[in-house]
Amino acid sequence: MPSAIVTGATGILGREIVFELSKNREQWQKVHALSRSKKEDYPPNVTHNYIDLTSSVDGMAKDLQNVRAEYIFFAAYLQKDSEQENWDANGAMLSNFLQALLKTDTIKGVKRILLVTGAKQYGVHLGAPKNPMTESDPWLTGEQWPPNFYYNQQTILHKFCKEHGKEWVVTYPNDVIGTATGNFMNLATATALYALVSKELEQYLVFPGSPDFYTRFDSFTSSKLHAEFCAWAALEPRAGNQAFNVVNGDVESWQNLWPKVASYFGLKVKPDQFRKRQVDEKAHITDMAGKLGLVQSDVQTSQSSSSPLAEQSPISSRAEELGLQGHGITQQSNIDQQIDLIKWSNRDDVKNAWLNVAEREGLDKTTFEKATWGFLGFVLGRNYDLVMSSSKARKIGWRGYRDTWESLEEVFNELERAKVLPKSE
Structure with missing residues (x-):
């Protein structure tokens, strides 16, 4: 054997x-x-x-x-x-x-x-x-x-x-999409923590990544x-x-997944989430400061960020054979975050909101600081499609398949059982 x-x-x-x-x-x-x-x-x-x-x-x-x-x-x-x-x-x-x-x-x-x-x-x-x-x-x-x-x-x-x-x-x-004991370098944990804090702050669940990527395609x-x-x-x-x-077999986008994430955590997606929002957000956070025991000087508004990647995108290496010379897709790509998650995770109101949740639900308070916010920011901030073919494996007999949302939901459930997250309502 x-x-x-x-x-x-x-x-x-x-x-x-x-x-x-x-x-x-x-x-x-x-x-x-x-x-x-x-x-x-x-x-x-x-x-x-x-x-x-x-x-x-x-x-x-x-x-x-x-x-x-x-x-x-x-x-x-x-x-x-x-x-x-x-x-x-x-x-x-x-x-x-x-x-x-x-x-x-x-x-x-x-x-x-x-x-x-x-x-x-x-x-x-x-x-x-x-x-x-x-x-x-x-x-x-x-x-x-x-x-x-x-x-x-x-x-x-x-x-x-x-x-x-x-x-x-x-x-x-x-x-x-998965989990490992003590390992928070995965998109599911950080996404869940972002949702929990948004709920504690009485906010909509706003997609923090690239507005372009929200409607583009990804393979998980x-x-x-x-x-x-x-x-x-x-x-x-x-x-x-x-x-x-090796991918799930479906092709997904966050425009489909994000409302499901919001619903799982008892939230709603902001209808105009990609409009300029710093003024409205600052007013809301200031209103929340008293509820969270903060003074106004502690309150910081979140900020967007944009980081360039390689000077030429990988597809540029094949531009001539694909007939794409001069096409915009061959130029430099970006990581665009309308809410920079590293900056967001360091805000005083966000930290205090997490501590409120952790204390109330009996969670490990260090979970939040272990989450890889930079990694999630990269995953959500790309402004290009990522579609991977499974044809090669299927041609020799592979028949495996997973629904991506169900995979994400399953991991949320596992994190709840492990008391990384509170039990969903």
Whole structure:
């Protein structure tokens, strides 16, 4: 029966891979969950093993001494301050881990290695990509593009597998909807906290991101669906030595999702939410100051922000062949926030509103400061479409699907059970 090693087992994607494999004990007899700490109560067929993926080959080999498996799921990720640092750190983690498998002879029994990456593959962090994004799209290499650590990791993996006669699979999820214990780098948690504070401030739920993106299209990935795909792709013969987009299967927009978010938290969307609103908002917040125990000097109005991305959008690399030379989409893209969420989260009235909610509902007060407001601001602030094709996986038999709103609602429910959020009314 197959056995597995999962690195990054406490992350938003690695965690779900562990639990997905553990469901089928007849198929996956043994699952090794590798991380620097144990944050979950695992089923009987899952063993937690300590590992520091930033250590040396010898250090990791010592941690892996008694760990054996046929399938490797590498879902670890380390965020650094620059793209070059991301290239170096994440490349070293994967390379040293693979060399440690050699050093312990674990590699002899390995059949396939699955690497989890993401839509940065297509340069979505740099600006507008070609839509729909397909796995055959060329990599963005050359001096005009910053280093992309996913390219480094895939090059390392391809070379290693070729040298040692192993198969590989790579996944490209996008805008992941999920949760992980103590990990708030996900859009669901921050979105929910934003809604809760808006409700406490007796406001409408105003979309804080780009007015353009509100009506554009996005492809999301349920962390549970991604885990199901990983379990399938590890064993599917036709998936070997292939990379796949892994998205829910629907194409969504916030004009459809945002009213549902508002309704879930007992709010309404402001009918004219994209009109200039600072004057009205300042008057409202001043009115709320007394209710929240603030003096007027503590009250700060939220501010919009606009941040340029790469000088040329990723689609510009193919402008000639696509007939798009001179088209506006090839020019610089922006992250536009009509409410800059980092500034918003630092407002005194917002902080006090959160503390009121946390105290009243018995929640962890530190949850708010752990939320990744910059990440949510980026996700909502883009001014271009992100559509990813699932055709390649479907052509070889993948049939997985998730409704994006239902995925988001499910995560809200999980966060309530974990007492990260109060119980919805």
